[in-house]
Amino acid sequence: MFKLVTWNIQSGRSPDGKTDLDRIIACLDRFCSFDVLCVQEVSSGYAPGLDDQFAMLRQRLPGYTGISAIACDTVSPQGPAAMRRRFGIMMFSRHPVLHALRHSLPWPAEPDVMSMPRAALELTVAAPGGLLRVASVHLEVFSQRQRMAQVERLRELHREASLHARCAPAPGHGPFAAPPRAMPALLAGDFNMLPGSPEHQRLLAPFGDGVQPWRDCWQLAQPGRRHAPTVGLHDQNPDATAPFTFDYVFASADLAGRVRRVRVDASEQGSDHQALLVELE
Template identity: 40%
Template structure:
């Protein structure tokens, strides 16, 4: 299974030009992916720099025929012109694997008057692989507020414990046609995205700390490149937005039980199709 994780900045490249279709083509050149997890996808947010289209989730579906496209909205705001349309900003998963369950998790947003912030979300899809079901989660944590980032890390860890509890104590469906579906969720998971947390920061270390009662998370890149520091992932080419210099803040984590299935995890440092660099994961 090949997975790409990328903060695509609504298809805006390092020079400021928006073309989401071009971004997706760049991703396809990196890997013939089974799953792509994207952050900063918009609907009704044409006022953003570069002028993204009215529905980028629909653009993804059009560009990737044969893929199921899932959305999760974090910021959901009224239009600026008084129309009933909304300005929406969130994450997307596109996959050609069968999807058995989709969950959308609003992440904690504790008050922090010292920093601007937005509602954040994690999108979870249970996909069916040749080795069994696997949870894929994509997220994008708060940028300005450490307090909020840490609360969001804690929630992602709690969701792993919840999934383990569902795996151990599954409930059957009420019937074959109603909304009460089976509650079983696999323990094995990939959690990826823009964590807005520097490598080896407090939030990073907290996320990979051991969990009592469930397999914890390991960094796929550092696991496969022991003793090395991961390459920079944000602000490598867009030095205007990242005037303080580039950082490493995009990661792909997997649960400990997937360690033996890690084949490769690489950060592409060449593309300038976003202000972030994509990560390509391959699992046996």
């Protein structure tokens, strides 16, 4: 089985307000042994503390190739003048990573809405069942307009990668040598959208040009069942809303028959989000 886990670790901050990356790793160890891990909200130079969580996670996950995509990169108002604040996503693979691409996602101007730059990270992994394209994302939370624009960009990127995977690469050397991009694909992360929302429906829409559409892995593995919530299960605020779903894994349609299991780690409290596991045969 190929196992992928996605988790918004919220910079290691748990519902009790404490920041502890070691607790994040302990939660993952109890959850499962994974082939690929996608984590969102990794930070460096932000309070509390100024820790470089990108480096810390690499140290805590030996045996994995760790690759990052920085969405926010700014001068820090704290600490040394040369220090920068960084915020983004990471992916870890126990299998060879043949290709890595970092994509900036749209950030339409909305002066009255709090928002931040967003990014997607795409890897081509030499998985045991063949080449696999895996992407991780963290979409905008406060702006539906921005989130929809980011969904459209994810669709464009999937189409582009699929067309690259179809055609024979042109000969080239050095950076012009064509890197592999696999047709079968997984798309994972914190999408900040509800099941059945316009953004969710748009992401799953057909392409009409032979490109394999995205399928929701939860719906593939547990058809007819309501999505298990991934946010707010352990919220200690008495005024909190009921738990809901923001975290997903999507599979290209050519992988749909290989999706065997989807599970939310509902017991752990390392973050306000819960880790989500997808298993492929």
